[in-house]
Amino acid sequence: MCMRYLGFVLLVWLPGVLNAPSAARPCGVPSLIEGYFVPEQDPEQESYSHGTVLTYSCNSGRKPAVEGWWATSKCQEGNWSPEPNCIDEDACISPDIPKAKYKKSQNGWYEEGDEIIITCDKGYEPKHQDATTICINGTWSSVPVCEKSAHACGEPPYFPHAVIIHQKYQEVFAAGSVVQYECEDGYTVEGADTKKSIFCVAGNWTEGPTCRSSTTSGSNDRNSRPIFDTVDRCGALPHVPHGVVVQQDRRFLRYQCNDYYTRVGLDTVVCYSDGSWSQLPVCEDAFCVLDPANVPSVVRPSGREYFKEGERKYVHCMWDYFSAGAHCIQGRMYFTRCCHYNDHYRGLCQESAAVE
Structure with missing residues (x-):
């Protein structure tokens, strides 16, 4: 009797032991160079x-590789997260830029003078066309902001007796986006068709x-023409000086300006039902020319050079280990004074007036 009772207990207890999760792995002792744990x-x-x-x-001159002057690290399945690390106080940690992507540093932080160039998500664009930021003295210069593009569209409109199909919810739709509607049972768009697509063009939905109702007489149909037509109805593609067509759809064209030029106006062009094109974008100059004959007397550039709008470079000065910062701003070249390269990284060299 006692043996049978003991066997029953083992049968009840053993499945729990067999199915119990394995203990989470512990972490080894973390190493921390030029830092200390508290306690x-x-x-x-x-x-x-x-x-x-x-x-x-x-320690002095260093800081944690996260926000703040102190940090925490948690043991998770045998690894410390984030790994304790002390970096130079002039280094920068990865910035948080909503709706943007950029190349992440392999070690998780960026050294003094490192530059980040962002790419905004579809439907967004850099505010004031500023897509770069530089690590200076441990902080980022003005961090770019991704805002809704002027030619993107918001939420698709509501139409009676119609529903959107095969589309995930999103707040912003990039130019050229397509949304398909389907009429409810018993309703049609034209004839026997129950589906219709709309397009995001120049910030508006077509x-x-x-x-x-399928039983409604066709005499009640509207007699108005659509605002937009397919691009083949407008003939030859319009020419934009210094620009090229980078996307051609049945309903729109998208232009992009060549290097050293910037776009003014919407990049999307549509064909109207009267056979005319919508307003074309303009590609304006967006560069400066560094001319050796027109620089400060102590600057010694290697030759004539073109700078893109907003581009920064260093040019040699007449003294060894000294250089001047050259910056293209709105078509004009600005120079810092000639500084030792260490002073440039510390942000100690201010820009002077433009050189005409």
């Missing part, structure tokens, strides 16, 4: 259990579906 680590400690949180700070 100090026990020198005899060999490992830390999963979930342990350590606090640390850094004409949407009018879903009518």
Whole structure:
């Protein structure tokens, strides 16, 4: 009797043991160069259990590789996250820029003077066309902002008796986006068709579906022409000096300006039902020319050179290990005074007036 009872207990207990999750892996003792943990680590400690949180700070001239002058790291399945690290106080951590992508640093931070160039998500564009930021003295220069593009569209409009199909919800739609509607059962758009697509063109959605009851007489149909037509109805593609067509759709054309030029106006062009094109973009000069004959007397450039709008470079000065910062702003060249290269990185060289 006792043996049978013991066997019953084992049958109840063993499945729980067999199905119990394995214990989470502990973490080894983390190393931290030029920093210290608070409180100090026990020198005899060999490992830390999963979930342990350590606090640390850094020696003078260094800082944690996260926001703030102190930081924490948590043991998660045998690894410390984020890994404790002290970096130079003039370095920068990765910036948080909503709706943007940029090349991430492999080690998680950026050195003094490093530059980031962002690419905004579809439907967004850099505010004031500023897409770069530079790490200076441990902080980023003006961080770019991605804002809704002037030629993007908002939420697709509502049409009675019509529903959007095969489309995930999103707040902003890039120019050229297509949304397809389907009429409810018993309703049609034209004839026996139950579906119709609308397009985002120049910040507006094209004409949407009018879903009518399938039993309604065709005499009630509207007698108006659509605002937009397919691009083949307008003939030859319009020419934009210093620009090229980078996308051609049935409903629109998208232009892009060549290097050293910037676009003014919308990049999307459509064909109207009267056979005319919408307003074309203009590609304006967006460069400066560094001419050796027209620079400060102490500057020694290697030759004539073109700078894109907003581009910064260093040019040699008459003294060894000295250079001047050259910056193209609105078609004019600006120069810093000649500084030792260390002073440039510390932001100690201010720009002077433009050189005509």
